[in-house]
Amino acid sequence: MNHATLSPPSPPQAVSPTAGSLSRLHLSHPRVLQMLDEMSAQLCPGSQSTILLICGPTGIGKTTLTRRMVNDAHGQQRARMDCDAGIIPAIYVEAPASGETDFSWRLFFQRILAQCDGPLDIPKVAYGVDATTGRVWRSRGPNGNSLAALRTAVENTLRERQVQFIVVDEAAHMIRQSRRNRLEIHLDTLKSLANQSGTQMVLSGSYDLYRLMALSGQLARRTHVLHFARxxxxxxxxxxxxxxxxxxxxxxxxxxxxxxxxxxxxxxxxxxxxxxxxxxxxxxxxxxxxxxxxxxxxxxxxxxxxxxxxxxxILExxxxxxxxxxxSLTRIMNQPLRNGGARAAGRAM
Incomplete structure (x- = not known):
């Protein structure tokens, strides 16, 4: 019986990088590092900044930045995640543009749950998380498919998963798809979700997100704004x-x-x-x-x-x-009174 002689394998050839490698190149340039430092000061247990706003021009790299934030959070919590597979320190979702006349909270909640436990079937039912296994279980009661049940499931999931923050990219969809008299209702919903779950909300978008938020003094007052500048x-x-x-x-x-x-x-x-x-x-x-x-x-x-x-x-x-x-980025600190005289002029911080 003849046996073919096998030649030793050839050494692997170096593959020259291609155009596609540029799109996968994520630079840690000064503006990104500055934003990460600012965010790390705000994203911490017990922080009063429950809703954070990242605004910047189109093409600045907000999606890359926010995905980096989530990846960094996972890296920093790797030891805890290795000990408890149920922990997810941070998640990334894109606010849905559903084509409906109002923002779809149902679809938004479903996307959060999907990030906490992989793909979910439609139609959705309420979800909880088993504290021992960290796995999502599905309630099949008569009200399991209601929006309220879905909201409760999200709160439970975020608590059990110990999610510190959620990045909501393209967050202007949440506000643009809303009548003006419902803007504060939407922010109240986010703020309540953050309070009940102990999870901070990071909304990311271009300048139109800030302009939409600024339509309401209540919305502007209750958010902390960070500018991702060019x-x-x-x-x-x-x-x-x-x-x-x-x-x-x-x-x-x-x-x-x-x-x-x-x-x-x-x-x-x-x-x-x-x-x-x-x-x-x-x-x-x-x-x-x-x-x-x-x-x-x-x-x-x-x-x-x-x-x-x-x-x-784009320049316009x-x-x-x-x-x-x-x-919204300018802060004034008045100088203290000197010798009982008039207050010194404030200086921009």
Whole structure:
């Protein structure tokens, strides 16, 4: 019987990174680290900030930031999670845009439960969590499919899972799909859910989220706002930070860019308006064009840029958003009385 002689396996060949690797590259640049530091000061047991608002321009990288927050929370709690498989320190959900005339709390609650225990069948019934096994059990009573039962199940699940915070991305859907007289009802629902479950709510969205919240003084007063700002062209530190991000993208595909990307830093800063998520999208498009054509050239970069119409529209939204949000970030501390005289002028914090 003849036996074929097997050749020894060939050593694995190094695979050059491709355009797709850029979209998976998540940079820990200064603005992200600043936001993570600010959030860590607010996200803690016993914090009075039950609802936090992260606002920033389109393309700044809010989804990347908020997913990083959740992943970091899991990493920091890994030892506890290893000891108790039922613990989930943080979860990420996207606020549903259901197409209904009002925000769908049922769908929102179902998404939270899905993050706590994997995919769930529709139609939903009420859920609880077994404190011993950490597994969700399903109540099949006559009222199990009611919205109230679903809400109770979410509260129970969050408590049993010991969820410290929930990130709600695209949170403007919660408010945009609501009549103005129901805005405070929606926030009351969130605040009540946070209080009953002991879970903080982090709402993330572009500037329209802040403008919608600001329609109500009650809403604005009861939320803590954090601004995820762009890198400005008129700030030297921001320019350096933007260039460091561009250099990181260049190093991710050295064979493609061949060291030619940095010379276009100023043009890219202007076109992307200092938003790193937009920069990543532009460079990913350029890399795909280059791979399709067999080589990179300045024309592949130019084809990937935002059009002037796109850029101008985004810039208009950014300027309006920055103007609207800046007063909520300004705090005044009056100086103490000196020798019984008039109070010194306040200074901006």
């Amino acid at each position: 890198y400005r062209e008129d700030n030297a530190n921001d320019v350096r930070a933007f260039k460091s991000c561009l250099l990181a993208f260049e190093k991710a595909l050295p064979d493609l860019w061949t060291g030619q990307l940095m010379q276009y830093a100023e043009a890219l800063h202007g076109n992307t308006l200092g938003c790193i998520g937009t920069l990543s999208a532009v460079l990913s498009r350029s890399a795909r064009f280059a791979e399709q054509g067999g080589k990179w050239s300045v024309s592949t970069l130019e084809r990937a840029l935002l059009t002037e119409a796109q850029r101008n529209k 939204e950014i300027l309006e958003g920055e103007e609207a949000i800046n007063p």
